[in-house]
Each structure stands twice: as C-alpha cells, then as structure tokens.
Amino acid sequence: MELSLVIPCYNEENNVVAFFNETQRVFADLPITYEYVFVNDGSSDKTAENLSLLFEQNESSNIKVINFSRNFGKEAAIYSGLENAEGELTCIIDADLQQRPEVVLEMLSVLQSDGDIDCVCAYQSKRRESKPVSFMKESFYRIINSFSDTEFIRDASDFRLFRSNVKQAVLSLTEYHRFSKGIFAWVGFNTKYIPYEAKERNDGETKWSLKKLFRYAFSGITSFTAAPLKAAAGFGTLSFIAGLVYALVEIIRIAAGAAAASRLTLLIILLLIIGGIQLICLGTVGVYLGKVFSQVQNRPICIVKSVLKREKTEK
Ligand code: UDP
Ligand code: MG
Numbered sequence: 001m002e003l004s005l006v007i008p009c010y011n012e013e014n015n016v017v018a019f020f021n022e023t024q025r026v027f028a029d030l031p032i033t034y035e036y037v038f039v040n041d042g043s044s045d046k047t048a049e050n051l052s053l054l055f056e057q058n059e060s061s062n063i064k065v066i067n068f069s070r071n072f073g074k075e076a077a078i079y080s081g082l083e084n085a086e087g088e089l090t091c092i093i094d095a096d097l098q099q100r101p102e103v104v105l106e107m108l109s110v111l112q113s114d115g116d117i118d119c120v121c122a123y124q125s126k127r128r129e130s131k132p133v134s135f136m137k138e139s140f141y142r143i144i145n146s147f148s149d150t151e152f153i154r155d156a157s158d159f160r161l162f163r164s165n166v167k168q169a170v171l172s173l174t175e176y177h178r179f180s181k182g183i184f185a186w187v188g189f190n191t192k193y194i195p196y197e198a199k200e201r202n203d204g205e206t207k208w209s210l211k212k213l214f215r216y217a218f219s220g221i222t223s224f225t226a227a228p229l230k231a232a233a234g235f236g237t238l239s240f241i242a243g244l245v246y247a248l249v250e251i252i253r254i255a256a257g258a259a260a261a262s263r264l265t266l267l268i269i270l271l272l273i274i275g276g277i278q279l280i281c282l283g284t285v286g287v288y289l290g291k292v293f294s295q296v297q298n299r300p301i302c303i304v305k306s307v308l309k310r311e312k313t314e315k
Helices: 016-026 047-057 074-084 101-113 131-147 164-171 180-187 210-224 227-255 263-297
Strands: 003-009 034-040 062-067 089-092 119-124 156-163 191-196
Touching (some): 016 034, 016 101, 034 074, 047 062, 074 164, 089 101, 101 119, 101 191, 131 210, 156 164, 156 180, 227 263
Parallel strands (some): 003 034, 034 062, 119 191
Antiparallel strands (some): 089 156
C-alpha cells in the first residue's frame, strides 16, 4: 500500500459517501495504490451505517472502517487512523470535503519531487473566520510561541501528507491529551507548507464552537509548556524585590531624619515580602510539577531521523 487516507468522521452521514465518490473521481488516474481509513468517532447519526454500506459495496477499493464506542474527539480519531494506516505515505483529511482531494494530489507531487521533504502541510490561504476568532487565534499563537520550545505555525492544519517515519514518530507520542498541531511541530522533520483554500462544508455544520476552540487552545498550551505553572515564581520574585526596595527607601528616609514609617507602610512591606516568598515557593513546586508532567507524558527523549555508521567487519 502506497497511500493511506485517514478520515476522522463525526456525524458526517451525508458526507462520507460524497467524500468517497469525489476522491475516487479525482484519484482515478493516480498510478499508486491507496486505502481509505475511515474512523467513525462515535457518531450518533447514520455515519456508521453509511460507512458499512460503502464497505460492503466497494470490495475492490481498500476501505477500512473503525467505529469508536463513543465520541472521543478528532485527535483520538486521528491517532487510531494512523495506527491502522498501512500506506508508505499517510494523509489526514476531513470528511466534509472542505479539504479537497485535489490538494492531496498537489501534496503528493511535492513529496514525490523531493526526497528530503518528510511532510507536506496545507495551510489555509484565505481565512474563513470572524475578526474576534482571528484575534483569539493570533493571541494563542503569540502566547504559545513565546513560552514553548516547539514552534507553532499559524494556520497550519492537520491536513497533511507525510512519510512513515513521521507517522511512527507521531504514534510514539502516546499522551492522552493530544494536540496535533503541537505534536507535528514537536516531532520535527522536514515540513513544507503549501497554501490551500478551504471550501464550504459539503453538508452539516462545524463541530467547533467558540467554547470548544477555547478549551482546545488552553489544552494545547498546557500540553506544550509548563510556563503557567512556573509563572508564580516570577510574580513572587517581583513582589519580593518590590518589598525589599520599599523597605530600603523607608530606611534611607528615616536615616535622613524623616519620621518613622507608618503602620500601613510596614504592612505593605510585609505583605510584599511574605507574599513574594509564598509565590516563589509555589512557583518552585510548579517547576517540579512541570517536570513530573513531562515525565508522565512519557514522550520519547528524542526522535532519530537517520544514522550514518559503518558496519564493523569481523576480524
Ligand atoms: N471530527 C471528529 N470528531 C469530533 C469532531 C470532529 O472526528 O469530535 C471530524 C469531523 O467529522 C471532520 C473533521 O473532524 O471530518 C473536522 O471537523 P469540522 O469539519 O467540524 O471542523 P472544521 O472544518 O470546522 O474546523
Ligand atoms: Mg470542516
């Protein structure tokens, strides 16, 4: 098998067959073998039935259908799809035809034209979002990029085509709270970004409410940086220093002959210093907790892309 299409589906009853037919049409002259890995993410509509029919009626096409016991979310569907994908190359693509199969052909030709490229990622050239959502996304990338060691590219979607080395690397990250954008950035490899235009949804509605997007963004930040945990230490240090400076100013003032500091001044100085010490302690706990967190995530320590070494000859 040369190419696997991984298609997460949640309540896409009117899209799965259309997706299959469109892809068959566009891929008609494709000289490579390919398979469909549909992951039905606990749909409550007729997605499962329609996928079963598709499977029964198209014996000659390589179709796999994985049905989840409930809705686990797109990230889980992607993971399971990758686990079941047998192609040398894998493409993650939505079921709603917003991401066109024609773009997959484009990505294929990019990957095939250059053996050094491991992954082709399509990013939306035209944004279909309101100003507030756009602002939120902009802020999200600014925050996460300033704290995280991994670089997050704006608008990079999970509409990607990649080689099996990238697939294996992504599968080696077994963390429960998954954030694909971050995971693909974290595993590295040579990624080429190409623009694409997201079309209108073939049928149905987006599964992303503002609340869901917000939760997803927050989960992404907390999966890829322990900075919020350590932030307390920063505030604490500031407060502690402010307390010391305030105390010093008061001492100098009194030494110069001014009246003794008032009770309020003493209280503020104490609050700043004691509060600062407490926050520093909290931040220190945060640093350890951050380490425990990354250990519990159990990510591989590194991902090796290739090795050059000479075989030892027997003497
Ligand atoms: N999806 C999924 N599980 C979910 C939500 C979405 O598998 O819990 C799938 C959905 O069926 C679609 C893809 O993820 O194929 C993208 O979802 P959607 O079109 O709602 O997102 P948008 O294109 O609006 O970002
Ligand atoms: Mg969509």
